Amino acid sequence: MASFRSLPKAHNNALGEEVAAVAEFDSVGLRYGTGAEVLRDLDFRLRTGAFYFLTGPSGAGKTSLLKLLYLAQRPTRGRIRLFGEELSEAPREALPPFRRRIGVVFQDFRLVRHLSAFDNVALPLRVAGVKEEEVEGPVREMLAWVGLADRASARPPTLSGGEQQRVAIARAVINRPELLVADEPTGNVDAEMANRLMGLFTALNRLGTTVVVATHDMGLITATPGAQLIRLENGTLDDPTGALKNPPRPPRSAS
Amino acid sequence: MFQWFFVSPAERRLLGASSRRAPTPWVIAIMSFTIMLIAATGLALANTAHVLSRGIQSRYALESPGGGTNIQRLVATLRSTDGISAVSAVPEAEMRRTLEKWLGPEAQSTELPVPALINFDAAPRANLNALEERARAIAPGSRVIAQKESVAPLLQSLNLLQIVSLGLVFLLSAAAAAAVVLAARGALDSHRFTIEVMHGVGATDLQVTHLFQRKIAIDACIGSVAGGAAAALVLLLLAGGAAFAGELTGGATLGLGDLIILAMLPLLLTVLATWVGRVAVLRALREAL
Numbered sequence: 305m306a307s308f309r310s311l312p313k314a315h316n317n318a319l320g321e322e323v324a325a326v327a328e329f330d331s332v333g334l335r336y337g338t339g340a341e342v343l344r345d346l347d348f349r350l351r352t353g354a355f356y357f358l359t360g361p362s363g364a365g366k367t368s369l370l371k372l373l374y375l376a377q378r379p380t381r382g383r384i385r386l387f388g389e390e391l392s393e394a395p396r397e398a399l400p401p402f403r404r405r406i407g408v409v410f411q412d413f414r415l416v417r418h419l420s421a422f423d424n425v426a427l428p429l430r431v432a433g434v435k436e437e438e439v440e441g442p443v444r445e446m447l448a449w450v451g452l453a454d455r456a457s458a459r460p461p462t463l464s465g466g467e468q469q470r471v472a473i474a475r476a477v478i479n480r481p482e483l484l485v486a487d488e489p490t491g492n493v494d495a496e497m498a499n500r501l502m503g504l505f506t507a508l509n510r511l512g513t514t515v516v517v518a519t520h521d522m523g524l525i526t527a528t529p530g531a532q533l534i535r536l537e538n539g540t541l542d543d544p545t546g547a548l549k550n551p552p553r554p555p556r557s558a559s
Numbered sequence: 560m561f562q563w564f565f566v567s568p569a570e571r572r573l574l575g576a577s578s579r580r581a582p583t584p585w586v587i588a589i590m591s592f593t594i595m596l597i598a599a600t601g602l603a604l605a606n607t608a609h610v611l612s613r614g615i616q617s618r619y620a621l622e623s624p625g626g627g628t629n630i631q632r633l634v635a636t637l638r639s640t641d642g643i644s645a646v647s648a649v650p651e652a653e654m655r656r657t658l659e660k661w662l663g664p665e666a667q668s669t670e671l672p673v674p675a676l677i678n679f680d681a682a683p684r685a686n687l688n689a690l691e692e693r694a695r696a697i698a699p700g701s702r703v704i705a706q707k708e709s710v711a712p713l714l715q716s717l718n719l720l721q722i723v724s725l726g727l728v729f730l731l732s733a734a735a736a737a738a739v740v741l742a743a744r745g746a747l748d749s750h751r752f753t754i755e756v757m758h759g760v761g762a763t764d765l766q767v768t769h770l771f772q773r774k775i776a777i778d779a780c781i782g783s784v785a786g787g788a789a790a791a792l793v794l795l796l797l798a799g800g801a802a803f804a805g806e807l808t809g810g811a812t813l814g815l816g817d818l819i820i821l822a823m824l825p826l827l828l829t830v831l832a833t834w835v836g837r838v839a840v841l842r843a844l845r846e847a848l
Contacts, residue, residue, distance in 0.1 A: 376759065396845070397763065404761030416753050418575035428760040430569055439569075475760070 324352040325385070326483050326514040327373060332382030334368055342368050343539045346382070348548035350516065352482075355509045357525045358518040360536035366518040367411065367487055369536060373516060374408045374485045375399050387482065404432050407481030407513075409489045413472040415460040421447065421467075422456040425474045432479060446474040449504065451497070465492040473501055477508055484508060486517045490524060502528060566773055573753060574746075574770055583742040583775070587782025587832060588789070590735035591825050594728050595790030598824055601724025602817040608717040611710065617682065618706040621690075623675040623698040626651070630675045632697050637677060640693075642685030649676040678706075735828060736835040739775060743839040746771055754844070764844040768837055775836030776829065783825035783832075791821075 327350040334343040343365045350356060358366050371377040372384060375391065383392045386402055407428075415424045426443045430436075447453050450470035460468050469492045476484060484505065490498035502524060509515045516534075517524075525531065535542040623633060630648050637646045654673045658666040665671060675698075681687060687703050694701035707714075747754065754767055794813075813821070 374759070400758075400761045400763045402761075403759065408759060414752075414756055414759070416573070416756055419572060423569060423572060426569065427756070430567075431757060431760050431762045431766065436567055436569065 325349040326352045326387060328383075328385040329372075330383040330385075332372065332379045332384060334365075334372065334377065335380050341380070341539060343372070343379075346541055348534070348541055348543060350483075350514055350548075352514055353509070353512050354514055355506070355528060355531040356514075356516045356534050357528070357531050358516055358534045358536065359520065359525070360542075364536040365539040366536055368539075370408075370485050370487050370516070370518055373483070374406050375403050404428070404479065405482045407476035407479070407484040409469075409473050409476045409484075409486035411487040411491065413460070413468045415468055415471055415475075417460050420457045420459055421452055421463065421471045424460070424471055425478055428475060428479045434479075442478060443474075446478050447471075450474045450501075466494065466497060469493050470497065470501070473504070477504065480508070480511070481513060484513050484515045486515070488519055489517060490519065490521060498524065499527075566769060570770060571773075573757070574750060574774060575753075581742055581746065581778065583739065583778040584782035584785070586738045586742075587735055587779050587828065588786035590731050590738070591783040591786025591828050592790045592793075593786075594731045594735075594828065595787055595821055595824055596793060597724050597727045597731070599790070599794055599813065599817075599821055601721050601728070602820065603813055604717050604721050604724065606812065606814065606817070608714055608721070611717075612707070612714055615706040615710055617680045619679055619681050619687070620704045620706060621677045621679065621694055621701060622704055623677075623694065623701040624672070625698040625700070626672055626675055629698040630677070633675065633677055633694055633701070636693055636697060637679050637690070640685065640690050642682035643679050643690070644682070645678070645680040647678050649678065651675075732828065732831060736831060739779065739832045739836045740839040742778070743771060743775060743836045744843060746774065747840060747843050764841055767844060768840045771840045772833060772837045775840075776833040779829045779832035779836075783828045787822075787825035794821075 329346045329348050332343060332346040333341050335341045346369070358369065360366055368377065372379060373386075375386070379392055383390060385391065387405060389402070391399065391402060416427070419427070422443055425446055426439045429439050429442065444453065444456070447456050450473060452467060452470055452474070455463065455467060458467075460471070463471065469489065473486070473489060476486070486505070489505075490501055493501065498521075505515050505517065506528065519525065525533065532547060534548060541548065621633060621637065623629060634646055634648055637643050651673055654676060655666050655671075658671075658673065662671070691701065691703045694703070757767055
């Protein structure tokens with residue numbers, strides 16, 4: 305990790321107090337090929353341990369912004385710091401350890417078709433080098449939590465859309481990520497399962513995971529107290545209060 | 560060093576079962592078979608050239624245009640010369656029989672003058688110039704001929720064929736390597752989605768490469784051994800003929816060292832294919848983020 309710039313993990317807010325940021329975007333722009341910029345001048349911070357909803361009309365750039373967050377795309381300009389490290393130009397071999405700290409729920413699930421639900425959920429643990437005997441317990445537990453305990457050996461093509469979505473969510477949270485990024489995670493599940501999944505996200509958030517959920521579902525947003533809203537419009541950030549640029553200070557400790 | 564080979568069953572499942580239908584083992588088997596046969600040919604040619612060269616290195620002939628009239632004196636002169644041994648005159652009848660192949664029955668005509676020919680071995684200390692002078696004093700026009708000069712074009716051809724064999728072995732190895740590169744790229748393409756997911760959850764290029772490297776190594780090993788075994792069978796079937804040819808050339812057959820070299824070829828081909836596959840996969844993965 306010595307090959308790229310290391311930055312402090314905490315920064316000062318407008319009041320001069322230290323605010324830990326899990327992600328910092330500094331004048332970030334993104335274009336695909338020679339096309340127009342799909343994201344422009346993104347300048348914000350995501351506070352560690354906070355819960356964010358990312359909203360905006362279709363084509364506003366939500367998925368592109370998430371790709372930058374989960375390191376599937378490099379910005380074409382500007383700088384991105386994740387977990388306090390400047391990663392915009394980091395060598396690709398430096399990225400895997402950071403990706404292991406991020407859980408991603410994709411809109412299209414991205415499950416490996418020829419692997420069972422169990423193996424799909426176990427993938428992040430195995431990639432992280434967890435011993436095989438220590439994989440089974442957490443995976444079974446996670447599958448049970450998303451209501452798929454009896455579908456562990458089923459392959460994705462035999463699962464319904466909602467079941468696939470739940471496997472994808474189980475895979476994203478299995479190794480307790482520091483940052484959880486979800487693209488329309490409740491789009492294919494019924495209201496009850498949506499509530500359970502949001503409950504899981506909230507529980508993870510309470511344990512310290514920063515959560516970013518892209519969604520159109522205003523009901524979901526209003527049902528999650530304390531969550532902050534990031535609104536994208538035509539590839540730019542709509543942040544009239546400046547809260548994203550200067551995250552509110554964390555609660556003062558008793559000392 | 561070989562940790563990559565011993566992946567868990569779970570890791571093996573990542574590539575699925577469909578990749579087993581790849582033609583790579585067949586391609587490598589054909590390459591291995593051909594390489595073994597060409598290498599065996601090259602080694603046998605090298606041995607033949609060596610035996611031939613060693614056999615005629617000290618072999619000379621004294622040719623006398625006068626025919627058999629002075630042959631006994633010439634033989635006696637040769638035998639009395641220091642460093643000369645194994646003197647034997649070629650009978651005139653044998654000379655004529657040989658010439659008959661080119662001249663037909665006319666070769667048996669007594670009107671056709673046939674030179675006398677006496678074969679002998681000369682040690683390095685033998686003074687061949689002095690010997691030639693003495694032979695000319697007995698039979699004018701006599702000359703000493705080194706047999707290695709007569710077979711020089713044949714030895715040159717044999718050496719050239721060895722180089723061609725070696726070149727073919729390298730070319731076929733390169734072709735096998737190219738086939739592995741294509742197979743590796745094909746495998747990467749067909750598993751692109753799985754690789755993306757693996758990268759997404761934090762897999763390193765090396766972790767992904769190990770999965771493919773193991774598959775390539777197994778394919779290469781199966782192909783090399785199968786091709787090598789088939790080539791060995793063919794060589795065994797040809798062994799009788801080779802032994803006969805070996806007798807003709809003074810025992811130039813494949814020795815133990817040659818057999819060890821041939822046995823190493825499938826192993827070398829497996830190592831080459833595995834290494835090339837690894838490099839191809841790593842390079843292809845670098846193109847992704």
